[in-house]
Amino acid sequence: MTVHIGAKTGDIAETVLLPGDPYRAKWAAETFLDKPRLVNEVRGMLGYTGSYKGRPVTVQGSGMGMPSLSIYVNELIKDYGAQTLIRIGSCGGMQEKVKVRDVILAMTSSTLSTPSRGIFKELNFAPAADWSLLHAAAAVAEAKGVATHVGGIYSSDVFYDERPDLNEQMMRHGILGVEMEAAELYTLAARYGRRALAVLTVSDHLITGEALPSSDRERSFGDMVEIALEAAFA
Ligand code: HPA
Numbered sequence: 001m002t003v004h005i006g007a008k009t010g011d012i013a014e015t016v017l018l019p020g021d022p023y024r025a026k027w028a029a030e031t032f033l034d035k036p037r038l039v040n041e042v043r044g045m046l047g048y049t050g051s052y053k054g055r056p057v058t059v060q061g062s063g064m065g066m067p068s069l070s071i072y073v074n075e076l077i078k079d080y081g082a083q084t085l086i087r088i089g090s091c092g093g094m095q096e097k098v099k100v101r102d103v104i105l106a107m108t109s110s111t112l113s114t115p116s117r118g119i120f121k122e123l124n125f126a127p128a129a130d131w132s133l134l135h136a137a138a139a140v141a142e143a144k145g146v147a148t149h150v151g152g153i154y155s156s157d158v159f160y161d162e163r164p165d166l167n168e169q170m171m172r173h174g175i176l177g178v179e180m181e182a183a184e185l186y187t188l189a190a191r192y193g194r195r196a197l198a199v200l201t202v203s204d205h206l207i208t209g210e211a212l213p214s215s216d217r218e219r220s221f222g223d224m225v226e227i228a229l230e231a232a233f234a
Pocket of ligand 1 (some may be wrong): 178
């Protein structure tokens with residue numbers, strides 16, 4: 001039991017999937033895991049542990065934004081020994097070639113700041129995915145025939161951005177999509193020697209203004225969850 005996670009030691013698997021939305025954690029666990037059981041409901045941030053093809057997996061909500069994710073990932077790593085942490089979430093598309101429903105595998109994540117910013121001072125640390133996970137996820141996505149892009153993303157601190165010029169600079173530099181969590185996940189994984197990846201579904205588009213209708217979300221998000229689970233055990 002930690003400040004924010006009520007699970008007993010041993011109730012959290014070494015492999016953890018991290019959706020931002022606690023109800024997506026419930027859906028992913030009930031849809032893809034065998035015998036999922038609720039292991040955390042502190043603050044309604046649901047966490048479930050079950051198994052995927054016989055291997056233990058936890059799906060734990062991270063909340064929105066890096067300060068929230070940082071709390072859960074610090075506790076999952078330091079108190080529960082999580083080894084492989086894969087964010088499954090949505091993002092906004094930032095390139096014409098990236099379409100709504102496509103999957104993005106975040107190789108790197110640019111950011112203005114993360115909760116870890118204080119450590120680095122004037123240094124610009126480069127948060128990057130674990131290569132073995134990234135490589136495996138790309139192979140799984142290709143085998144499944146899922147439209148997938150691999151490259152840099154942008155972890156923003158704000159959804160309602162009063163500085164659209166920053167998005168423009170990101171787009172100009174080939175950034176594929178924007179979300180709000182991956183840079184801190186990658187930074188914490190680097191610090192503690194764990195494996196991390198963000199597998200993202202494009203739910204809306206900053207150039208076209210298109211947004212995924214809620215009726216389409218489950219099917220599209222399912223590809224992302226399967227890619228994450230298969231990559232974790234490749
Ligand atoms: N901005 C930030 N985070 C997001 C977005 C977005 O457009 N879409 C999904 N997560």
